Amino acid sequence: MNDRTLKMYNIAKEMYAELGVDTDKALEAMKAVSLSLHCWQTDDVGGFETPDAELSGGGIQVTGNYPGKSRSIPEMRDDLDKAFSLIPGTHRLNLHSIYGEFDGKKVERDEIGPEHFTGWVEWAKERKLGLDYNGSFFSHPMADTGYTLSSKDKTVRDFWIRHGQKSREVAAYFGRELGTPSIINTWIPDGSKDVPVDRMGYRSILKDSLDEVFAKDFPASEMRDAVETKLFGIGSESFVVGSHEFYMGYAMSRKKMVCLDLGHFHPTELIADKLSSVYQFFDEVLLHVSRPVRWDSDHVVILNDDIRYLTEEIVRCGNIKNTYIGLDFFDGTMNRIGAYAIGARSTLKGLLMAYLEPSAALKQFDAEGNAFGRLALLEQLKSMPSGAVWDYYCEMMGVPVEGEMIKDVLAYEKDVLAGRK
Ligand code: RNT
Ligand code: ZN
Numbered sequence: 001m002n003d004r005t006l007k008m009y010n011i012a013k014e015m016y017a018e019l020g021v022d023t024d025k026a027l028e029a030m031k032a033v034s035l036s037l038h039c040w041q042t043d044d045v046g047g048f049e050t051p052d053a054e055l056s057g058g059g060i061q062v063t064g065n066y067p068g069k070s071r072s073i074p075e076m077r078d079d080l081d082k083a084f085s086l087i088p089g090t091h092r093l094n095l096h097s098i099y100g101e102f103d104g105k106k107v108e109r110d111e112i113g114p115e116h117f118t119g120w121v122e123w124a125k126e127r128k129l130g131l132d133y134n135g136s137f138f139s140h141p142m143a144d145t146g147y148t149l150s151s152k153d154k155t156v157r158d159f160w161i162r163h164g165q166k167s168r169e170v171a172a173y174f175g176r177e178l179g180t181p182s183i184i185n186t187w188i189p190d191g192s193k194d195v196p197v198d199r200m201g202y203r204s205i206l207k208d209s210l211d212e213v214f215a216k217d218f219p220a221s222e223m224r225d226a227v228e229t230k231l232f233g234i235g236s237e238s239f240v241v242g243s244h245e246f247y248m249g250y251a252m253s254r255k256k257m258v259c260l261d262l263g264h265f266h267p268t269e270l271i272a273d274k275l276s277s278v279y280q281f282f283d284e285v286l287l288h289v290s291r292p293v294r295w296d297s298d299h300v301v302i303l304n305d306d307i308r309y310l311t312e313e314i315v316r317c318g319n320i321k322n323t324y325i326g327l328d329f330f331d332g333t334m335n336r337i338g339a340y341a342i343g344a345r346s347t348l349k350g351l352l353m354a355y356l357e358p359s360a361a362l363k364q365f366d367a368e369g370n371a372f373g374r375l376a377l378l379e380q381l382k383s384m385p386s387g388a389v390w391d392y393y394c395e396m397m398g399v400p401v402e403g404e405m406i407k408d409v410l411a412y413e414k415d416v417l418a419g420r421k
Helices: 003-018 023-031 073-085 114-127 154-178 199-213 244-254 272-281 305-316 336-355 359-368 371-382 386-396 402-415
Strands: 035-038 092-096 130-134 182-186 223-228 257-261 285-289 323-327
Touching: 003 023, 003 386, 023 336, 023 386, 035 073, 035 336, 073 114, 073 336, 092 114, 114 130, 114 154, 130 154, 154 182, 154 199, 154 223, 182 285, 182 323, 199 244, 223 244, 223 285, 244 257, 257 272, 272 285, 272 305, 285 305, 305 336, 323 336, 336 386, 336 402, 359 371, 386 402
Parallel strands: 035 092, 035 323, 092 130, 130 182, 182 223, 223 257, 257 285, 285 323
Antiparallel strands: none
16 A cells, blocks of 8 residues: 555544544445446447447437447457456446347347347456346347337347347346346437427337337346437437336336436436436335436546535445446447446445435434535535545555556557557
């Protein structure tokens, strides 16, 4: 441990102790936090379905052409190893079906099954990582009309129903092999640019299709389903079939989880405020931590107010063990490994700051109706030395502190990414 890091930590520890906060306890809590790192930041959600798979329409938009994106699964694994080495703690990996190992063969989405993920399972076992999963209902000719599971064309929707069913087999396989339940999230891009007339029809089809997708029961020890709500997207500005109300109702009636993505609501609407409501009625929830800039732009997560509020609520609600924290951003304009490091570390920093809250004192002000005391203490916290605790945590967990992280990422760019021409 670096001398200065230790000195600063000890001062911080003393200052927090004066507020009734035990920094060592906060760090113990941090060690138990597990993020689900999304694999798709390594290659801008391209996938490796065919040797030259390119992202095409159908609901996902990535901008940027920064050099060095992974072009194959081995490269992707190198990048993920690098990313994990920059993030303190034990985390999980979240795969999409377009990242199966298809050996250069064309495998249709409705044929992607566990056999295409044996290599990933080996990889995860070696690293003692849990795997989460997603069917990929986008970037495919069968998604070109803008409708998949809610399509009025039976051939189209049956195709995606089979994809959904197979995807759940993959997740269950992950859970069985790795001994930790795989969280499988279903997000579909369905909706329309212009105002539809038959909203009712599409939503009723979606409900029936989902019932078919979820017809088979799997033990909760193997996999758990989440359904991701959304307000609007590029190409689905006027209508998204799987809206928040739709999926809240669906998930509640079918005992599934909802997935709340920070970019999937009105720009001023906060997910942070939703958690304490959702926890009243659901056992578990999945989060997609992202950063919308004016729209669902999936910018790299930073420690902004939205993340502060979200992480505070996660901790304040006292239900983090039932909260699956997935990351979901993709930015092709910068070093992609650096993007992971920033996004994951900022989420963790938010959680650490939340664990460093003097919750007893704050709750007391709350209960007494002392709005000034509460606000003043919250403001005081903003200049407390949480950075010293963070650096200490990074060193303790064997990952680089802030300034070193930048150097480390730039060295990887020079040594590895620059060679990907
Ligand atoms: C899209 C959803 C979805 C995707 C990933 C790739 O709006 O947020 O979660 O980002 O599945
Ligand atoms: Zn998402």
